[in-house]
Amino acid sequence: MNEDSSLDSPRSSAGVTDRADDPPRRKDRDRDRTTGPAKGEPGVDKDAAEAGKDGPGRETEPPRADAEEHDGPVSEQDALRSLTGGSGRDDAERSEARRAGALADEIARRLSADASGTRIGTLALFNADVSFGGGFHSGGAGSGGPRPGGVSVLALDPTEIADHTELFVAPEGYGDALDALCERRVLVLTAAPGSGREAVAVNLLGEALAMDGGGAGCHRLLTPAAVLDAGWKPPVENSGYLVALDDGPAVDETFTSAFLGGRGHGTARWPAVVATLRASGCFLVLTGGHDLDVLAAGPGGDQLARHPLLPVDPSAIVERRVLGHGGSADAQADLRALLERTGAAAALREQPTARNAARLACVIRADGDVSGTVAQLRDPSEQVRAWFNRYRAPEAVAFALAAAVLEECGYLTVADTAVRLRTALVAPEPAPADLRFGDRLGHEQQWIRLDMPEGGGFAPPRVRFRNALLGQVILSYAWNLLDGRRETVLDWLRGLLYHRDLEVRARASVAAGVLALADPHYAVHRFLTAWAGSTSWPLRQAAATALGVAGSRPETADAVWELLHQWARGDASAQQRRLAGTAANAVGGQLGRAAPDRAVAVLRSALDREDDWGTLAPVAWGGVHLLHQGQIAAVLQAYLDWSEPQDLSPMVVKSLSAFVFAVSQPYQEPVIGTGGDRGDARVPGVPVLLAELPRHQDRLAELWARALARRPVQDSALEALRTWIDTYADKSPGSLDAVEALLVSVARRPGRHRERLLWWLEKWARDRAKPSAAAARLLTTLEHAR
Numbered sequence: 001m002n003e004d005s006s007l008d009s010p011r012s013s014a015g016v017t018d019r020a021d022d023p024p025r026r027k028d029r030d031r032d033r034t035t036g037p038a039k040g041e042p043g044v045d046k047d048a049a050e051a052g053k054d055g056p057g058r059e060t061e062p063p064r065a066d067a068e069e070h071d072g073p074v075s076e077q078d079a080l081r082s083l084t085g086g087s088g089r090d091d092a093e094r095s096e097a098r099r100a101g102a103l104a105d106e107i108a109r110r111l112s113a114d115a116s117g118t119r120i121g122t123l124a125l126f127n128a129d130v131s132f133g134g135g136f137h138s139g140g141a142g143s144g145g146p147r148p149g150g151v152s153v154l155a156l157d158p159t160e161i162a163d164h165t166e167l168f169v170a171p172e173g174y175g176d177a178l179d180a181l182c183e184r185r186v187l188v189l190t191a192a193p194g195s196g197r198e199a200v201a202v203n204l205l206g207e208a209l210a211m212d213g214g215g216a217g218c219h220r221l222l223t224p225a226a227v228l229d230a231g232w233k234p235p236v237e238n239s240g241y242l243v244a245l246d247d248g249p250a251v252d253e254t255f256t257s258a259f260l261g262g263r264g265h266g267t268a269r270w271p272a273v274v275a276t277l278r279a280s281g282c283f284l285v286l287t288g289g290h291d292l293d294v295l296a297a298g299p300g301g302d303q304l305a306r307h308p309l310l311p312v313d314p315s316a317i318v319e320r321r322v323l324g325h326g327g328s329a330d331a332q333a334d335l336r337a338l339l340e341r342t343g344a345a346a347a348l349r350e351q352p353t354a355r356n357a358a359r360l361a362c363v364i365r366a367d368g369d370v371s372g373t374v375a376q377l378r379d380p381s382e383q384v385r386a387w388f389n390r391y392r393a394p395e396a397v398a399f400a401l402a403a404a405v406l407e408e409c410g411y412l413t414v415a416d417t418a419v420r421l422r423t424a425l426v427a428p429e430p431a432p433a434d435l436r437f438g439d440r441l442g443h444e445q446q447w448i449r450l451d452m453p454e455g456g457g458f459a460p461p462r463v464r465f466r467n468a469l470l471g472q473v474i475l476s477y478a479w480n481l482l483d484g485r486r487e488t489v490l491d492w493l494r495g496l497l498y499h500r501d502l503e504v505r506a507r508a509s510v511a512a513g514v515l516a517l518a519d520p521h522y523a524v525h526r527f528l529t530a531w532a533g534s535t536s537w538p539l540r541q542a543a544a545t546a547l548g549v550a551g552s553r554p555e556t557a558d559a560v561w562e563l564l565h566q567w568a569r570g571d572a573s574a575q576q577r578r579l580a581g582t583a584a585n586a587v588g589g590q591l592g593r594a595a596p597d598r599a600v601a602v603l604r605s606a607l608d609r610e611d612d613w614g615t616l617a618p619v620a621w622g623g624v625h626l627l628h629q630g631q632i633a634a635v636l637q638a639y640l641d642w643s644e645p646q647d648l649s650p651m652v653v654k655s656l657s658a659f660v661f662a663v664s665q666p667y668q669e670p671v672i673g674t675g676g677d678r679g680d681a682r683v684p685g686v687p688v689l690l691a692e693l694p695r696h697q698d699r700l701a702e703l704w705a706r707a708l709a710r711r712p713v714q715d716s717a718l719e720a721l722r723t724w725i726d727t728y729a730d731k732s733p734g735s736l737d738a739v740e741a742l743l744v745s746v747a748r749r750p751g752r753h754r755e756r757l758l759w760w761l762e763k764w765a766r767d768r769a770k771p772s773a774a775a776a777r778l779l780t781t782l783e784h785a786r
Contacts, residue, residue, distance in 0.1 A: 074577075076650065076712075079613030083620055083661055084716050096502065097541040098621070102668070104506035104545040105589040111472070111510060112552050112590065152223040153235045156202065156242070161218060164199040165206060167321045172310045174200070180305035181208050185277040186270070186284045190293040191309035192443045193390075196317075196354030198244065200309060201285040205240025208283045215239055215281065224255040227284070228269045238281040245288035259295055270303035290443040314348040314357035315339065321361035335364075342370045347377040350466040353446070380473040383447060388477055396444050398422035399437045401478055401489065403448055403463050404471035405496065405511040409503060410460035411438065411450055417504070421492045425485060472514050479515045490515075490527060497538045509542035513549020520556050524563060532567065532582035533575040540578060544585035551591050560591070561598055568605035572612045580606040581618030588625025596634035599626060604642060607658070608651050620658040624665045627688045635662070636689075636699040643706055656713040659703050663689045664720045666728070683732045690728050693738040701745035705753055708746070722764055725774045740778055744785045758782055 181187040181204050189204070191197040202218055209215030215238040224243045226232055234241065245255065277284055286292060286304075296306050318339065323331050339345040344360050356377060363373045376382060391397065395418075402418035415437050422435065441448055447470055453459035465471055478489060493515075496508035512531075516523035523546075532543035551560030567583040570576030584606045592599030599622075607619040626635050639662075642655035667688045683691045693700060707717035729736040743761075747754035758779065765776035 074612060074614035076611075076613050076653065079616040079654075080657060080712060080716075083617050083657060093537045097537040100502045100505040100509070100538070101541045101545055101585070101589070102625075103502060104509045104541075105548065107506055108510050108513065108545065108549050108552070108590055109593075111514075111549070152221065152226060153241075154220045154222060156218045156220060161202060161206070164202040167324065168199060168203050169312050169317050169320050170203070171196075171200060171312045173307065174204075177305075177307040177309075178204055178207055180307060181205075181283055181285065182211060184303075184305035185274050185282070186286070186304050188286045188288075188292060188296040188304050188306045189309055190288055190290070190296075190306070191311070192289060192353075192446050193246070194351075194353035194355040194446070195309060195311060196358075197287045197309050198242070199354065201242050201287050202240075205242065205283055205285055209238065209240055212238075212281060212283075218242060220244070221284075224286075227273055228255075228259065230269070232273070233276055234280045234282040241282060241284045243284065243286045245286060245292050256295060274303060290440050311352060312354060314352050314354065315345065317354055317357035318344075318348070318361045318364070321358060322364050338364070338370065343374045343378065344370060347374045351377060351383070351446070352466075378467065380467050380469045381477075383467070383470065384473045384477045387447070388481070391444050394422045394425040395433075395435055395437070396440075397478070397482070397485075398425060399445060400448075400474055403445075403465065404474040404478075405493065406504060406507050407464055407471045408462055409501075409507065411463055412460060413501065413504065414463045417492075417496060420495070421489070424488045424492055475511055475514045476518050480518050494527070494531075494539075497542045505538060505542070506545070509545035510549055512542055513546035513552075516546055516550035517553060517556060520550050520559055523550065529579070533579045535578070540582050541585065544582050545589065547582075547586045548589040548591050551586075552594070557595075561595075561602075564591075564602050565605060568602050572609065572614075574614075577612070577614040580609075580615045584615065584618040584622035585625075588622040588629070590629075592622075592626045592631060593629040596626065596631040599631070600634055600638040604638065607642070607654050611650060613650070613654065616654050616657060619654075620661040623658050624662050627662055628667060628682075632688065632692055632696055633699075636696055636703065639703055640699060643703070646706060646710070653710065653713060656703070656707045656710055657716070660707050660713055660717045660720050663687055663704075664716075664723065667691070686728045686732045686735070687724070690724055690735055690738075691732055693735070693742060697738075697742060697745060701742055701749075704742065705746045705749050705751075708756060709751065709753065718760060721760075722772070722775070725764070725778065726770075726772050729774060736774055736777070740781050743778055743782055747782055747785065754782070 177187065177189065177200070187204065189197055189201055191200075205218050216236050218240040219236060219242070221227065221241050221243045224245065227243070243255075273284075276282075286296075293306070293308065296304055315336075319327065319332060319335060322335055327335075336345075339348070339360075348357060348360070360370070360373060360377075362368075363370055387400070388397075391400075398421040399414070399418040402414050402421060406414045406417060415435075418437060419433075419435055422433070423429075426433075437445075438450070441450065447466055449464055449466055450461040451464050452461050479486060482489070493508055493511060497505055499505050499508070512523075512527070516528060528543050528546060528550075531539040531546075534540055534543075547560055547564065551557045564583040564586055567576075567579040570580055583602055587599035587602045603619050603622050606615045606622075609615060623635050623639075639655050639659045643652045643659075645652055665687055666685050667682050669684050682688050689696070689700060704717070704721070707713050708721070724739055725736070729739060743757055747757055761775045761779040761782065764772040765779055
């Protein structure tokens with residue numbers, strides 16, 4: 001044989017006739033005229049118009065306004081060229097969107113795993129008659145109740161005092177706080193809500209009074225600002241006084257004004273207050289959070305003793321309250337085993353507050369339902385409802401939502417996105433707000449922790465919730481109950497889909513799916529259809545990811561699959577073609593992993609559109625993604641069924657083109673995580689179907705035979721085969737032996753398959769520019785095989 005042989009392109013096969021000519025390429029390219037509803041209607045794609053605006057959330061270039069697409073069917077020639085050589089200007093954007101989609105799929109997989117087997121009280125979240133205990137509540141004991149008319153001071157009940165003092169666990173630095181109170185008479189004690197700061201205050205006041213010769217007990221001051229009035233005197237001498245102040249809207253603004261000098265020059269009043277307390281044998285403890293700490297650190301605070309309260313191990317509180325001061329080693333071991341067995345230890349790690357420890361101890365002492373109490377504590381809906389009831393300021397809500405979307409991202413990334421959302425939630429300001437989210441995390445965002453790199457390496461702190469499900473519930477709560485902020489949250493989330501950081505894009509698209517879970521019908525008409533039919537690759541990818549998340553629950557799966565089938569069967573307009581492409585993309589993720597048969601049915605509907613070839617590329621990519629999900633048998637069988645006629649129909653060429661595309665795409669490992677154990681032999685940088693060839697040889701041999709014998713697929717199939725032989729086989733041990741067995745199987749089929757393979761193997765083996773030793777070996781084997 002020689003390179004000029006008349007068999008340079010042998011291609012006939014039994015029952016197969018090569019298609020003669022492609023249809024002429026359509027020359028009159030029109031812009032997409034099917035843009036959906038008018039601006040402002042549900043489902044409108046506002047992003048093409050708004051993405052270019054300056055402002056928060058727009059992190060990269062917007063979709064190009066000059067992008068052109070066919071309104072009618074895309075030609076076979078254009079589709080095949082796009083599949084094999086790219087489509088030009090938007091290849092980079094498409095590739096970037098796919099990488100973000102792969103990352104999002106892994107994030108969504110982990111999210112689903114976190115939710116598996118765990119109760120989320122979603123229904124309880126929206127039931128007004130459900131009572132919640134524990135979690136994050138405002139103020140100290142009794143501070144939220146109504147004040148008796150005309151009363152400014154209340155004596156603490158002896159039972160309440162006993163509860164605080166009898167089994168008290170002193171925090172670190174307690175002695176220093178006591179010394180400061182005795183010396184200054186006024187102590188500012190700051191810590192997060194639920195930290196046991198009131199119990200510490202009561203114990204400090206009791207001990208200070210005892211050291212000062214006894215006293216008349218402790219009282220709660222209900223009008224804190226009165227302390228700074230001229231001539232104020234303690235109502236009861238030789239007493240301890242407690243003032244509980246909360247952050248945010250709960251802070252007593254009158255007291256703040258008086259403290260700063262608004263009423264009788266408060267700064268100058270503190271020395272007089274201290275002198276009055278000393279003369280009357282009294283002590284005063286102010287408890288609060290971050291806002292009180294900042295206030296006391298400012299002007300006038302030098303007259304006060306300040307003590308930031310360090311947290312107490314909640315397990316130690318449980319042990320003390322259950323076993324008292326003298327629990328035996330065996331009793332301690334039994335209690336720890338009970339905490340682990342019932343999940344109470346995990347609940348205390350997620351919500352390490354003194355309040356929750358005391359609640360658990362009370363149930364254990366009463367021989368109550370510990371597991372039920374733990375379930376209530378760990379139910380994220382309980383925490384979320386209580387937190388949103390307490391914190392309503394835009395900066396608090398903004399950071400909670402930013403963390404819910406971008407959990408596990410670096411602190412600076414989360415903070416920047418929170419600033420943008422906060423800016424959108426408030427009226428325009430003359431200058432940037434002085435926002436310091438990190439300072440408030442331990443006070444108003446106790447459910448969040450900053451994880452530093454292990455081993456002390458240089459890396460940004462990562463933002464993580466203590467409970468893996470909190471992010472989902474926070475997003476659902478904000479979406480369903482913050483009605484006045486829904487539009488702003490959606491605009492902010494959509495802006496994150498253009499962020500330069502692909503992880504931010506990926507997490508934003510997963511968050512969109514979490515929003516859709518609560519009401520998929522509303523989400524489809526509100527934003528998912530607009531995104532799925534957009535000319536923007538990031539939006540289409542986000543819609544595919546969001547649908548994967550929305551369809552991952554049994555109660556929403558059927559509705560999502562029905563929608564995907566509807567999109568796949570749409571007409572030939574540009575927008576409907578994009579919807580079909582998004583459907584094909586969506587089933588290549590976790591939806592297809594869970595239901596491969598339904599996934600290939602959607603791919604077939606999207607592909608089988610007669611002379612419209614515009615969905616070939618997304619269907620081909622959908623098949624690749626399913627292969628990478630481990631659904632190899634289902635995809636190969638689909639390609640076999642779709643190309644079974646082996647005639648001149650477009651569906652045969654499309655199916656075989658998708659197959660050749662699949663055998664040409666090297667496997668890339670997930671961006672994060674391992675993707676789970678799929679039980680396959682995939683090799684990074686090598687097409688999955690080559691690594692899996694020994695397991696699926698019969699199906700692959702038949703598909704290779706069809707592709708190598710069918711124009712116009714033959715050219716790309718030959719190129720893919722040579723790449724397998726000369727490039728990928730060296731990267732995967734045993735692959736050349738597997739290819740050898742494959743080609744022998746193809747050659748034994750009826751028709752000119754053997755003759756064709758011999759001609760091309762000899763051509764590659766004798767290639768003057770780059771002779772192939774592997775092709776020469778395969779040629780020898782094939783010549784002797786019968």
